[in-house]
Amino acid sequence: MPLKLNFQSMLDIKIIIKETWRRTILLTVQSIGVVYGRLSIAPLYVFGSMRPKDIDSDERLYELFSFIFWTLTIVPLLKYAVIVLRADDNGEGGTFSLYSLLCRHAKVGLLPSDESSDEIMHYETGSTSPGKKNSRARRAIKNNKISHYMMLLLALFGSCMMIGDGVLTPALSVLSASKGLQLSLAKILEKYVPVPTACFILVCLFSVQRYGTHKIGIIFAPVVIIWLFLISGVGLYNIVHWDHRILKAMSPTYMFKFMKHSTIKSWKLLGNLVLCIAGSEAMFTDLGHFSKKSIKIAFVCLVYPALVLSYAGQAAFISKHLIPHDDEVVCVTQNASSEYFHLRESVPNHTGSSEVVRHFFVVLSLFAAAVGSQATITATFSIINQCQALSCFPRVKVVHTSNKIHGQVYIPDVNWLLMILSIACTIGFHEILPLGNATGFAIISGMLVTSCLMSLVILLYWERSWLLAASFLIFFGFVEIMYLSSSLLNFYKGAWCLVILLVFCMTIMLSWHYGTRKKYEFDLENKVPVDWLTDLSPGLGVSRVPGIGFIYTEVVTGIPAFFSHFITNVPAYHQVLIFVSFKLLPVPHISPSRRYLIGRVGPKEYKIYRCIVRYGYCDQVRDTDDFEDHIILSIGEFISREEEDVEALTSPERRMVVIGNQLMDENTIVSVPRGSDSETLSPPVDPSGSSCVTPNQKKVRFMLPPKSPAMRVSVRRELQELVDARESGTAYFLGQSHLSVQKRASFMKKFLITTYVFLDKNCRQPPVALNIPRAALLEVGMLYTI
Known part of the structure; x- marks a missing residue:
């Protein structure tokens, strides 16, 4: 043998x-x-x-x-x-x-x-x-x-x-x-x-x-x-x-x-x-x-x-x-x-x-x-x-x-x-x-x-x-x-022809890098602490509406300025909030098993999460139709693993867990195509006990597996709330930046920012790059003075 x-x-x-x-x-x-x-x-x-x-x-x-x-x-x-x-x-x-x-x-x-x-x-x-x-x-x-x-x-x-x-x-x-x-x-x-x-x-x-x-x-x-x-x-x-x-x-x-x-x-x-x-x-x-x-x-x-x-x-x-x-x-x-x-x-x-x-x-x-x-x-x-x-x-x-x-x-x-x-x-x-x-x-x-x-x-x-x-x-x-x-x-x-091409390309690259950098620095300086949303929002009369709100932001801590601006003027946000940040690392590829960092923002009862998507400069993570589904599955796995994960990172806000290959077991939510036989596993119900009617159908829906002794009651309740929120609808929040230059700024700064604004208006728009449906998009305008 x-x-x-x-x-x-x-x-x-x-x-x-x-x-x-x-x-x-x-x-x-x-x-x-x-x-x-x-x-x-x-x-x-x-x-x-x-x-x-x-x-x-x-x-x-x-x-x-x-x-x-x-x-x-x-x-x-x-x-x-x-x-x-x-x-x-x-x-x-x-x-x-x-x-x-x-x-x-x-x-x-x-x-x-x-x-x-x-x-x-x-x-x-x-x-x-x-x-x-x-x-x-x-x-x-x-x-x-x-x-x-x-x-x-x-x-x-x-x-x-x-x-x-x-x-x-x-x-x-x-x-x-x-x-x-x-x-x-x-x-x-x-x-x-x-x-x-x-x-x-x-x-x-x-x-x-x-x-x-x-x-x-x-x-x-x-x-x-x-x-x-x-x-x-x-x-x-x-x-x-x-x-x-x-x-x-x-x-x-x-x-x-x-x-x-x-x-x-x-x-x-x-x-x-x-x-x-x-x-x-x-x-x-x-x-x-x-x-x-x-x-x-x-x-x-x-x-x-x-x-x-x-x-x-x-x-x-x-x-x-x-x-x-x-x-x-x-x-x-x-x-x-x-x-x-x-x-x-x-x-x-x-x-x-x-x-x-x-x-x-x-x-x-x-x-x-x-x-x-x-x-x-x-x-x-x-x-x-x-x-x-x-x-x-x-x-x-x-x-x-x-x-x-x-x-x-x-x-x-x-x-x-x-x-x-x-x-x-x-x-x-x-x-x-x-x-x-x-x-x-x-x-x-x-x-x-x-x-x-x-x-x-x-x-x-x-x-x-x-x-x-x-x-x-x-x-x-x-x-x-x-x-x-x-x-x-x-x-x-x-050879002079190459110099013209060089000036053209360098102007585009330097302008885009400078404008992106200044915009990011503005976001860092004007973000508000998490306490503003979790402690002060009840005093502002903020109400919660059914569904999931995806907030796309460049900052990985705190609340982005454009969302605080939105809450101040429209005091309402969704039942579940997910702050999503795409962060490039100076490596070609990030393994899918190490791609997502999931954590909470504020106490559990607020149901606010943060998702940091890390990728390399050769990875394709945005132009995918199932990107939203990956985030929801990752949050479901985070909820199941939150207490047991001893290797979690302690961030400035709370613990964050590395999520990648979602575990399709009985301790977390699972995704199934609509119309399949497995859709009958656990139909979503609202808090009153009646079946939910889905206003906007997705290609994939999420289910909870049959009740199992391995899943705690509190985890099952939070997962069910996540599934119900997904069935109620999804909205996407994006900050729409409007850059302006101070009058006393130098000519070079004015030229770079003007070029960046022109390129930003005429290049591929973020909603297209993120595959966001226009009907569910909310753009919040912000004025950036540089």
């Missing part, structure tokens, strides 16, 4: 390992189509964004290829795959995940959710790090408020660069592929304009985003895999056939030669070379869509070697076709007089079917270009989702496209805005060079932000020496500043 058990255990382990590897392989294939589509199409426009006259000798070409090889090795392979991917925030990546690590472990947060009632919000969530020793560096940064603002600005700047990249990359990649189609159709059509074709492809690309990363990854992955094998095969052919000496340019000595003899004109070429690592940031930003293992396997085993072969092959081809030589006959292609080089020209042209192969190559490049834009689009969705959760972006609808992988999101409003801006850039520039300059500026700026935040993570979170953190910043920062200086030299040749 023991042998059989051991054999079964080993069989179970093998099945688990098999399923794990099967999932890893699936994610690896999907990541090739989503994460690495951008890196894979870079060969379309790296050399294509340079003029042949700027590459005047084989030595200069070898030097440029040496830069490409070592940049691919240092940045995506060493920096991201080996180091930065280890700094994930519970499986999430990106600029804000690094910032959330610093907020949580170095106490540098400036966001509203980081400042009040920390003990309540972080209770038993694991979002704090009590085991971390308070080092000198952590103390210095924690006490320096300016450094807190600098870190927030740095995180917002990096996010804006990623959003700008999400606008420019689709335009650049699709337009580059359309230029190749122009060359293929030159003999068929006298005049072909690639811009309309690029715009049509962009519309199609953004239209399929609603299907989600999972489906898109399955569709796109074969295209990218075929593309990688094709360009690596073409590259290998060109190396062997044209110039195998290009491989010696892998030596770093060629880079030093370039820097030693460089001029301003040659230095500008680095701004084009930086496009070879376009998409590296997506390896970290899209981490929430996949896994670290799948991203590393895909890059090391396929993407990296294919890209090296492709760039080496292009360099070998260019050295024999586009560079004038004095000592040999030059085989000039039919398009050698073209202003720019295109990857299509390097496809072998020695057989009768060569034109067919080239046409296939061009068509595949169009598909690959569309796929390549996917990485930045999904990364932009992830960044904006994190910014919105951290109160740095206006309210927009976020659609979670996967139930298994929390980070896979789609944001419709942002998707269509990106499409409009990408088409505008395509039409406005209609050339590869300015788009390449702007994209390179965005890429290298975002990477530099990641290096700065990553060095702080090494110092404050990993608790390594300041020497190691400084070495990381100096080594990778030097490479990125070198490329940044080159991009700045091309500022007037397209």
Whole structure:
């Protein structure tokens, strides 16, 4: 018998390992189509964004290829795959995940959710790090408020660069592929304009985003895999056939030669070379869509070697076709007089079917270009989702496209805005060079932000020496500043477009963060103590009406100012009151079993409860139809467990209990769909003993199980009152803020508040985000003077 058990255990382990590897392989294939589509199409426009006259000798070409090889090795392979991917925030990546690590472990947060009632919000969530020793560096940064603002600005700047990249990359990649189609159709059509074709492809690309990363990854992955094998095969052919000496340019000595003899004109070429690592940031930003293992396997085993072969092959081809030589006959292609080089020209042209192969190559490049834009689009969705959760972006609808992988999101409003801006850039520039300059500026700026935040993570979170953190910043920062200086030299040749996008995005983010912060501070200063409601309300002649009242508020203690304003003018509130607060914690996810904190407000006979809903910046807790039912079930479980829970938190008001997975047993209420047979368990009755007639029917109703000795009489009575109140109806109270600025305020403050008011009126409204029916909504207006 023991042998059989051991054999079964080993069989179970093998099945688990098999399923794990099967999932890893699936994610690896999907990541090739989503994460690495951008890196894979870079060969379309790296050399294509340079003029042949700027590459005047084989030595200069070898030097440029040496830069490409070592940049691919240092940045995506060493920096991201080996180091930065280890700094994930519970499986999430990106600029804000690094910032959330610093907020949580170095106490540098400036966001509203980081400042009040920390003990309540972080209770038993694991979002704090009590085991971390308070080092000198952590103390210095924690006490320096300016450094807190600098870190927030740095995180917002990096996010804006990623959003700008999400606008420019689709335009650049699709337009580059359309230029190749122009060359293929030159003999068929006298005049072909690639811009309309690029715009049509962009519309199609953004239209399929609603299907989600999972489906898109399955569709796109074969295209990218075929593309990688094709360009690596073409590259290998060109190396062997044209110039195998290009491989010696892998030596770093060629880079030093370039820097030693460089001029301003040659230095500008680095701004084009930086496009070879376009998409590296997506390896970290899209981490929430996949896994670290799948991203590393895909890059090391396929993407990296294919890209090296492709760039080496292009360099070998260019050295024999586009560079004038004095000592040999030059085989000039039919398009050698073209202003720019295109990857299509390097496809072998020695057989009768060569034109067919080239046409296939061009068509595949169009598909690959569309796929390549996917990485930045999904990364932009992830960044904006994190910014919105951290109160740095206006309210927009976020659609979670996967139930298994929390980070896979789609944001419709942002998707269509990106499409409009990408088409505008395509039409406005209609050339590869300015788009390449702007994209390179965005890429290298975002990477530099990641290096700065990553060095702080090494110092404050990993608790390594300041020497190691400084070495990381100096080594990778030097490479990125070198490329940044080159991009700045091309500022007037397209990079200015990115600055406009940066100002636009930063204005939105800073205004929203500032307005949200000031509004929250006003709520804290003007809240009233609980005693006002429980002790003074009888003197005001307040009456109780049947039903449940949900009061949505940002404060987690006391009575919000808008509700006290309502009670003063309309002295009545519901039989059961529930104060609901959504509180973001600087972590990606909060386990459903630790999500709700339930407590009482005032004595038992008042039947007033407080519910604090804690969530991470990647959790979806508001856009659900059954959110109200979860709260009622949680309060029912709280009533059943209140006296026995020895691990309850003692808050400034009363004891609070962590509630998550509701226990469907005989000691609490249960939910059943209306019309089911189990509805007859315990029909609600009013205090007079007659059956209640439900005025507003819900999809789900609540019942008490049959009488059981395990349930105390007082608990059963309170649960029955909760069920009766739910059957009587539900009302929702929201504070409607009206912000105004004092006349003596500075221009900047007036500008930020005015922008916030405009965004607040035109973005997604709180009742929509909370799925509150208009018929049951009560909005209480409050004037906030800042």
